[in-house]
Amino acid sequence: MSGAEWHARVECAGEVAGAGFLVAPGTVLTCAHVALDRGPLTVSFPQRPGSPAVPARVVAHGDWAGGPADPGDLAVLELAEEVAIAPAALAPAVTAHGERKLVAYGFPAGWDEGTLAEYRTTGPVLVGGEWIQLEAWSGYGQPLVAGFSGAAVTLVETGEVVGMVTAAAGAKGVLSGRMMPTDVIERHWPGLAGLVPASGSAPAARRRLRGLVEQAVRAGLDCDPVRLYSDAAGELDPPPPPEGFDSLWSAAWFVQGELDDPETATRFADRLESLLATPAVHRSTARPDWAPILIELGHSGAGEDLVRVEVSAYSGGRRHPVASDTVPHTRLRACVQDGIEAAFCRLTPGAEELIAFVLPRDWLDWPVDRWESDAEDDTPLGLALPVVVTDHVRRRARTRHALTRAWNRLDSRTGASVHRVACGRPGQPSELRLALLESEHCLAGFATAPDAARTSEHFKTSLTAPAPVIVWSRRGCGEPDGCGDDCPGTAFLDELDAHVSRIPPAELPRTVLTLRRKAEAKDGHWARDIQLLWDDPRCFTDPHEEVAHLRSPVARSAPRPAVQHAQLPLGDARFTVA
Structure with a gap:
């Protein structure tokens, strides 16, 4: 699965005590003040919804003395059973300095499924030889508060872990905190040795191998990881473990973390790349080489008039964030135009552009395809380029996994x-769910708009089933109880069926672009207000998608009782354990 499922809740x-992160199939790191002397421990993985919590116990710690300013605030948890989740990739803390956006995933009160905080380092100097100071990326973001202790601090571009949150500013309105960098974690727990690359090692090689494994998993590559490792191993390398490798991921972690010779990892990556380059007879070669520009819009939380905007470009098998801002609705279109222009600089030459809007569910009917292309060109965006939408909730790792399986078919x-x-x-929503799960249908076509009372539950069902493609007309049928043979919604479905029945699903964005252009030239054309929800996760190839996307789908729940915070002095400011 492509989400960063290694994020843990402790x-x-x-009671939720804090966060942690998986560094081996049976090992989670967190803060000592989260886990020591706090009662029975369990660990769960919110990026894998529905998975049961796993009992855990503290097997090592950093000799933390219990005081808020004491070093060694680290606990190593051993899970009662290993989990089939790819562990976090680690990086030296030196890679975090400069204008590098960092993301932490914590569990403050009211956010049981987690929320994200964006930070940066204030410099390379270690405070007290133990911590790196953090400051908020912006003045309006999520502060590091109770529930973030033990959270991995990751590079937004790669998803690699550079440290662990240990403390947050206690003063109201002060958005700063501290992290224990990976090299200090290794100092306190030698078991991390070998998992943190030396600062002089080549990060490109690590990212290359990780990217190839992600690509192989998405493509469903039929590959025996034991045979792949044996083929790549050198004369001095050990044999594969007696139990073998339960996944390609575990083999990749083995060659990167357990072996002394970096050339073995290079050979492993070369052989994997060769397998991926070999044409698979069961896969179509006609799928468009989409180069997506992802535009994520969301409620800012700072006021009804403000919209959070994130723009990214996908090229070379990677996600490249290019713009991030919170703007009033009056500036929204201009902000999106600027972001798209910046994203074009990162696209792979020759690939087909695709504009994908990720929207909250109550905004899915927005006519984003009618927005102006740029300040100097009022051509609707949906007439210039393929434009699709999708729902924020469908960014969940479990849903991405189901969609990938569907698209492979x-x-x-x-x-x-x-x-x-x-x-x-329309029938019952349960009947629709069963039809989408068990039949050959890949496209849910609606005669009404998403908010129509009689089919709104059916629309939600299509989103969560999940249907790979959903199409409707923003005009839809406006009659409250449906209508007869002259229903515009029925006419829309008839035309839709006739036009897409011979179109491969992967080509639908291109087909809808053509239909929009025809509708612009002809009054009353049935496709004038067509809306296409099209969602192929294989086009969005970031291996750390759920970390990098700011709008991680989290649900508010009843707030938990407040947690007592220990005070940690630092100059004139005061910090608390997060």
């Missing part, structure tokens, strides 16, 4: 089979 006696399809959701008698 609970003590049933759809590669061999020569047409998009439409499941019609009529306006008059």
Whole structure:
């Protein structure tokens, strides 16, 4: 799965105590003040919804003396059973300095599934030889508060872990904190040795191997990791473990963390790349080489008039964040235009551009395809380029996994089979879910807009089933109880079925672009207000997608009781354990 599932939530006696991160299939790191002397421990992984919590115990710690200013605030947790999750990739803390955006994933009160905080380092100097000071990336972001202790601090570009949150500013309005860098963690726990690359090692080689493994997993590559390792191993390398490797990921971690010869990892990557380059007879070669520009819009939390905007470009198998801002609605279109212009500089030459808007569910009907292309060109964006939308909630790792499986099956399809959701008698949502899960239908076509009362639950079902493609008209059928043979919604579905029945699902963004252009030239054309929700996770190849995307889908729940915070002095400011 492509999400960073190694983010962990640590609970003590049933109460959320803080965060942690998986560094081996059975090992999680967190802060000592989170885990020591706090009662029975369990660890869960929110990026894998529905997975049970795993009992854990402290097997090592950093000799923390218990005071808020004492060094060694580290606890090593051993899980009662190993989890089939790729551990976090670690990086030397020196890579975090400069204008590098860092992200921490914590569990403050009211955010049981977690929330993100964006920070940067204030410099390379270690405070007290133990900590690196953090400051907020912006003045309006999520502060480091109770629930962030033990959270991995990651580079937003790569998802690599450079440290662990240990403390937060206690003063109101002060957005700063501290992290224990990876080299200090290694000093306190030698078991991390070998997992943190030396600052002089080549990060490009690590990222290359990680990217190739991600690509192989997404492509469903049929590969025996034991045979792959044996082929790459040198004369002095050990044999594979007696139990073998349970995944390609575990083999990759083995060659990077357990072996002394870096050339073995290079050979391993070379052989994997060669396997990926070999054409697979069961996969279609006609799938467009989309180069997506991802535009994430969301409620800012700072006021109804403000919108959070994140723009990224995907090229070379990587996600490249290019713009981030919070703007009023009056400046939203201009901000998006600027972000798209900046993203074009990062696209792979020759690839087909795709504009993908990730929207909150209540904004999915926005006419983003009608927004002006730029300040100097009022051509609607959806007439210049393929424009699609998708739902924020579908960024969940579990949903991405299901969608990837669905798209792998759809590669061999020569047409998009439409499941019609009529306006008059749409049936039960449960029937629609079963049809989308068990039938050959890959496209849910709606005769109504998403907020129509009689089909709104059906629309939610299509989003969560999940249907790879959903299409509707923003005009839809406006009759509250449906209508007869002259229903515009029925006419829309008839035309849609006729136009897409022979179009491979991967080509639908291009087809809808053509339809929009035809509709612009003809009054009353059925596709004038067509909206396409099209979501192929294989186009969004960031291996750390769930970390990097600021709008991680989290649900508010009833707030937990306040946690007591120990005070940590630092000059004129005061810090608390987070």
